[in-house]
Amino acid sequence: MYRISVDRSLCDGYGVCEAIAPDVFELGDDGLAVVRTALTEDEAVSEACASCPMGAITVARAEAA
Numbered sequence: 255m256y257r258i259s260v261d262r263s264l265c266d267g268y269g270v271c272e273a274i275a276p277d278v279f280e281l282g283d284d285g286l287a288v289v290r291t292a293l294t295e296d297e298a299v300s301e302a303c304a305s306c307p308m309g310a311i312t313v314a315r316a317e318a319a
């Protein structure tokens with residue numbers, strides 16, 4: 255399980271995260287990423303985190319509730 259957060263003050267709206275992990279990220283009406291689900295099993299979040307050009311995504315391991 256992963257806990258996801260996006261620092262929207264860093265996000266520049268490239269949409270890389272949404273392209274890689276659309277179940278977790280989407281671009282909001284303001285063009286910046288929003289997290290659709292803060293907790294996920296989606297392995298793609300690690301790649302999305304590494305691929306974000308702004309380093310805006312934080313992925314932490316979370317224990318299953």
Ligand code: SF4
Pocket residue numbers: 260264265266267268269270271272279286287305306307308309310311
């Ligand atoms: S990849 Fe990073 S900069 Fe691009 S939309 Fe996602 S969080 Fe924002």
